[in-house]
Amino acid sequence: MILNRRSFLGTATAASAALSAPMALGQAKPRVVVIGGGSGGGTVARYIAKDSNGAVDVTLIEPSRKYYTCYFSNLYLGGFWEFDALGHDYGNIARLGVNVIHDWAVGVDRDAQTVALASGEQVSYDRLVVAPGIDFVEGSVPGWDVSQQSLMPHAYKSGTQAQLLKHQIENMREGGTFCMVAPPNPYRCPPGPGERVSMVAHVLSEINPTAKILIVDPKENYSKQALFEEGWERHYPGMVTRIGPDFGGENVEVRPDAMEVIIDGVVEAVDVCNVIPAQKAGKIAELAGLTNDSGWAPVLPADMRSRMDENVFVLGDASAQGAMPKSGYSANSQAKVVANVIRGELTGSRIFPARYSNTCWSLIATNDGVKVGANYEAGEDQIESVSSFISQTGEDAELRQQTYEESIGWYNGIVADIFG
Amino acid sequence: MFEKLKPLILVGALLAPTTVLGQATPIGDASAGAQVYQRECASCHQIGDGAEHRIGPHLNRIFDRRAGSHDDFRYSEALVRQGRDGLFWDLARLHAYIENPRALVSGTRMSYRGLRDEERRANLIAYMRAYSDQPQNIPEASPTAIAREVELSAETLAIEGDVEYGEFLSAECTTCHQRSGEHSGIPGIVGWPEEDFVVAMHAYKQKLRPHEVMQSVTQRLDDEEIAALAAFFRELGRE
Ligand SMILES: Cc1cc2nc3c(=O)[nH]c(=O)nc-3n(C[C@H](O)[C@H](O)[C@H](O)COP(=O)(O)OP(=O)(O)OC[C@H]3O[C@@H](n4cnc5c(N)ncnc54)[C@H](O)[C@@H]3O)c2cc1C
Numbered sequence: 001m002i003l004n005r006r007s008f009l010g011t012a013t014a015a016s017a018a019l020s021a022p023m024a025l026g027q028a029k030p031r032v033v034v035i036g037g038g039s040g041g042g043t044v045a046r047y048i049a050k051d052s053n054g055a056v057d058v059t060l061i062e063p064s065r066k067y068y069t070c071y072f073s074n075l076y077l078g079g080f081w082e083f084d085a086l087g088h089d090y091g092n093i094a095r096l097g098v099n100v101i102h103d104w105a106v107g108v109d110r111d112a113q114t115v116a117l118a119s120g121e122q123v124s125y126d127r128l129v130v131a132p133g134i135d136f137v138e139g140s141v142p143g144w145d146v147s148q149q150s151l152m153p154h155a156y157k158s159g160t161q162a163q164l165l166k167h168q169i170e171n172m173r174e175g176g177t178f179c180m181v182a183p184p185n186p187y188r189c190p191p192g193p194g195e196r197v198s199m200v201a202h203v204l205s206e207i208n209p210t211a212k213i214l215i216v217d218p219k220e221n222y223s224k225q226a227l228f229e230e231g232w233e234r235h236y237p238g239m240v241t242r243i244g245p246d247f248g249g250e251n252v253e254v255r256p257d258a259m260e261v262i263i264d265g266v267v268e269a270v271d272v273c274n275v276i277p278a279q280k281a282g283k284i285a286e287l288a289g290l291t292n293d294s295g296w297a298p299v300l301p302a303d304m305r306s307r308m309d310e311n312v313f314v315l316g317d318a319s320a321q322g323a324m325p326k327s328g329y330s331a332n333s334q335a336k337v338v339a340n341v342i343r344g345e346l347t348g349s350r351i352f353p354a355r356y357s358n359t360c361w362s363l364i365a366t367n368d369g370v371k372v373g374a375n376y377e378a379g380e381d382q383i384e385s386v387s388s389f390i391s392q393t394g395e396d397a398e399l400r401q402q403t404y405e406e407s408i409g410w411y412n413g414i415v416a417d418i419f420g
Numbered sequence: 421m422f423e424k425l426k427p428l429i430l431v432g433a434l435l436a437p438t439t440v441l442g443q444a445t446p447i448g449d450a451s452a453g454a455q456v457y458q459r460e461c462a463s464c465h466q467i468g469d470g471a472e473h474r475i476g477p478h479l480n481r482i483f484d485r486r487a488g489s490h491d492d493f494r495y496s497e498a499l500v501r502q503g504r505d506g507l508f509w510d511l512a513r514l515h516a517y518i519e520n521p522r523a524l525v526s527g528t529r530m531s532y533r534g535l536r537d538e539e540r541r542a543n544l545i546a547y548m549r550a551y552s553d554q555p556q557n558i559p560e561a562s563p564t565a566i567a568r569e570v571e572l573s574a575e576t577l578a579i580e581g582d583v584e585y586g587e588f589l590s591a592e593c594t595t596c597h598q599r600s601g602e603h604s605g606i607p608g609i610v611g612w613p614e615e616d617f618v619v620a621m622h623a624y625k626q627k628l629r630p631h632e633v634m635q636s637v638t639q640r641l642d643d644e645e646i647a648a649l650a651a652f653f654r655e656l657g658r659e
Binding site: 047051185186190219220221222223224322323324325326329332333336340350352353355357358359360371372373374375376377378379380384385386387388389390405406407408409410412413414416417420 | 443444445446481553554555556557558559560561562563564565566567584585587588589591592594595596597598599600602603604605606632633635636637639640
């Protein structure tokens with residue numbers, strides 16, 4: 001018998017009898033479909049395939065042949081990392097037995113338990129993992145929409161946007177202004193905008209030292225703020241100005257054709273403008289009916305299972321899980337919990353209680369790295385933060401250099417963990 | 421809990437018999453805390469959207485704030501002094517201050533007798549927590565809940581590690597440490613003698629070894645878990 005949602009809903013006794021026996025016994029292989037081959041989806045596909053030794057049929061749906069990480073894309077902007085080194089292909093994930101389909105998922109029929117692909121094909125599943133990352137909230141920065149992304153790049157999803165932004169920064173007129181429109185909470189990578197400003201400042205101080213950086217920020221405060229501000233004052237004095245909500249940072253509009261930013265009614269001419277709009281779960285999560293009014297997909301804290309459907313898990317940035325920041329590290333950590341649960345449900349292997357953690361490193365200047373991290377546990381309603389740490393202001397140069405080297409180690413570690 | 425399929429949560433529980441739900445203990449019951457706030461604090465302090473200083477300063481973003489640090493509020497010299505000395509409002513300090521303000525700051529102008537009832541105080545603090553920075557936005561923000569206790573025992577080194585559990589736990593390590601054992605900015609840990617592994621992990625856990633990420637990771641590993649990890653990484657080294 002293939003278990004689907006209808007039989008699931010049949011009678012409680014039938015369902016529990018079926019469920020107490022692992023699905024793999026006496027039937028075709030159970031099928032897991034993963035939508036999105038990023039930090040979360042790549043990890044979950046790999047871990048289920050690796051740990052189940054072929055007992056589970058895993059399909060990964062991802063349009064790109066190569067995944068370019070957002071992590072270290074700021075270091076690429078700063079000239080500390082090569083663009084090619086951000087790219088990872090799916091060869092090793094496929095070699096573990098994952099069926100990798102390079103296509104877009106365009107819909108999910110949760111009653112029939114199938115995913116529709118842009119090619120017109122349907123893929124059916126026993127368990128579905130949805131890990132599409134983020135999309136932008138339309139109209140969140142008046143004057144900007146994705147059709148303007150070549151004039152005012154976001155560089156907040158993986159790929160060519162980072163190259164475009166780098167090109168614009170390097171070709172900015174002497175003494176020009178780089179403007180960043182920072183996003184409201186919650187958004188992917190809380191220290192990401194601060195790290196980006198640091199890397200842009202690094203490049204400009206080398207090639208265009210009279211240039212200015214203007215941050216327009218709707219938030220009162222942001223992650224690692226004291227560390228970034230200390231670093232900017234030390235390494236790039238006078239270059240960075242931040243306009244927070246008190247001075248109109250909440251009320252911003254852009255005119256991409258004129259390269260203007262209107263802050264609380266005052267027109268500023270800028271030379272490069274990096275617009276990072278408000279964010280929500282990747283579109284497919286919404287199409288699948290997995291999101292709520294917040295735009296994110298609510299999940300149960302113990303295992304990232306969708307609150308809308310017990311056969312579906314939502315991972316990484318797209319999920320509304322509670323206290324974990326939207327980061328590659330978090331997505332990878334959540335994916336391992338989900339892989340363990342799905343494998344257990346489908347093959348009868350042991351299921352262990354969730355363990356979640358996160359650390360985010362940022363580079364401020366050459367050899368000046370800082371980090372922030374925390375442990376998380378499932379609470380009753382959401383994932384909770386139970387302890388945290390952060391680098392201190394005033395740390396000595398050797399420690400900062402060691403922290404930077406550690407971040408390189410982390411990058412190599414996580415991409416090996418997902419794609420290696 | 422499931423918005424659409426409420427009854428099936430039981431089935432979910434059957435599916436995952438060993439999954440422990442709700443490990444972290446909440447600070448308190450924030451909705452009960454709203455009432456405590458109304459009775460005990462609201463006549464002097466505002467909190468929430470548009471809150472302003474009144475008789476006392478507003479309480480938005482009180483967690484992680486240095487004592488006496490609003491520029492536009494006139495505090496007692498005693499409170500400002502404590503702030504200069506390094507008093508930040510965290511869970512423990514807020515508990516102590518609300519229980520008896522003078523225990524923490526002699527000479528505070530907060531003429532409040534204190535709230536002795538621990539449960540009501542915890543609920544109140546949970547309510548106030550909601551108006552401070554959230555860790556999903558600012559990961560370094562104060563924790564939102566209390567971690568479960570992890571016990572140390574004398575027979576630690578003798579525990580025989582559960583390799584399968586170790587494999588699950590090891591996934592937390594391999595975000596940074598490579599399975600291949602390779603070093604690059606982060607040391608390799610594959611194939612270590614089990615005893616060295618266990619000793620090192622306990623040294624991080626007791627904060628004898630300094631690294632914050634490792635201290636944080638080991639903080640919530642109990643003896644069996646450390647033994648399981650040691651056993652798994654030993655096995656991985658043999659492969
Ligand atoms: C500048 C910057 C710096 C960052 N630095 C760090 C850092 O230092 N550390 C850190 O931990 N995190 C960092 N992050 C955050 C990190 O990149 C994200 O949190 C992480 O990638 C989220 O993983 P995910 O799997 O949820 O989404 P993603 O990694 O974005 O993966 C989603 C995948 O789904 C695919 N997809 C989307 N829709 C569909 C569909 N309909 N069908 C099929 N596939 C689909 C996409 O092509 C994509 O490959 C940074 C982010 C930015 C922008």
